[in-house]
Amino acid sequence: MRNLFTLLRTDLVQRLRDKSVIIFAVIVPLALMGAMNLVMGDAMDGDLETATVAVSAPADDQLAQTLVGVLPEIGLDVEITETDADDARARAEAGDAKLGLVIPEGFSSALMAGQPAEITAIRGDGAGIESTVVLSVIQGFLDRAAASAVATTAGANLGLAPAQLGGLAQQVATGESALTLTTGEASNEQLDPKGALVAGQAGLFLMFTVSFGVLGLLAEREFGTLARLRSMPMNPQLVVVSKVLSSFVLGVVATSILLTVGGRLFDVDFGSPLPIGVLIVSAVIATTSLTFIVIKLA
Known part of the structure; x- marks a missing residue:
């Protein structure tokens, strides 16, 4: 287990030193959210004018x-x-x-x-x-x-x-009409257009974020680092597991940042933090599981 934590810490440090991770996981999605809000902000508000x-x-x-x-x-x-x-x-x-x-x-x-x-x-x-x-x-x-x-x-x-x-x-x-009309309301769990924009951008760039773990594994295989790691006195599968865990951690952190910052910037309420946290973890697990397919094919 100690070897796994060491590999995981090393992978996370390498990913954070790589500026492309921060750019594609956080900066680019927030920039796109802001640009789309400026372009379609009035159309998404849905408020009636005077x-x-x-x-x-x-x-x-x-x-x-x-x-x-x-x-x-x-x-x-x-x-x-x-x-x-x-x-x-x-x-x-x-x-x-x-x-x-x-x-x-x-x-x-x-x-x-x-x-x-x-x-x-x-x-x-x-x-x-x-x-x-x-x-x-x-x-x-x-x-x-x-x-x-x-x-x-x-x-x-x-x-x-x-x-x-x-x-x-x-x-x-x-007099009162013989027929009455009762106006219904949509479920409170439905996202408004701005909420859908923030959640959609977070989900889209989640795919890019978790892919960095796989890309790191492929790079280590190409340059011979993977072979040296597997020759060390530890379970060789820990190398792959550490890549998957690093992708999972990056995905959870980046998605949480995007939803939190996007919600504050665009005044979007996603609801109770606990269910949202469970949903984020579930989505990241599902997306990270695709890395096993890539690793198997590669």
Whole structure:
């Protein structure tokens, strides 16, 4: 066992003196992580931006003003700019607003009378999912208002009193939907894009890291060092075992450094350290086991 520790210590010292080990095991992966984060950082964040909406709405139209007041309360950061119709179109076309809305005169009257009421929507340059969310909210508002108008018309045809018609319209407009939607969430164990980037780079360069033990063994065989080591008064298999253990140690240390530093740089939480440590050791063992195949073939 003492001979094994001596061989292992010697192999590790040689690997650390070889600058290529540190470069390919730590520096290059971290540099690639940083470069990919700079290139794809915004795309990987997945956060919704502020929805800038230019709205032209009649000041004396109750439903139009109600619709404008609803938009900032939809759970999305919405910035409303009230202006006239021409300016709303111009802002959207120039990219100053991601969405332009033009609500026509007589909007409330037409909607409550069951007549077509059209809102003109202009998507600006760079309009993304935020604009789609706003348009979905507007469509839902229009559907609810149209349903209220239909219910009022049906009630009037059935001879309901005006007071009852008002209550019916209010009930349809504000009542709970017969169908409910429950939003699910992905499992907390799933990595976000940045976490997948860090873990992927660590796994990729793990293959390079553990290969240094095999390369050292092949170099010693080429220069005759391996034959001299096997001629020493010890088990010849200890030479191969020391190379495998040095690959294992380098793999565990390098992968731990990459995951720790990468997690701090990119604000990634991989979870409890104990399961992560077990996973690292298992991955390194699996990768290091490939060295036996290389040694056998070589």
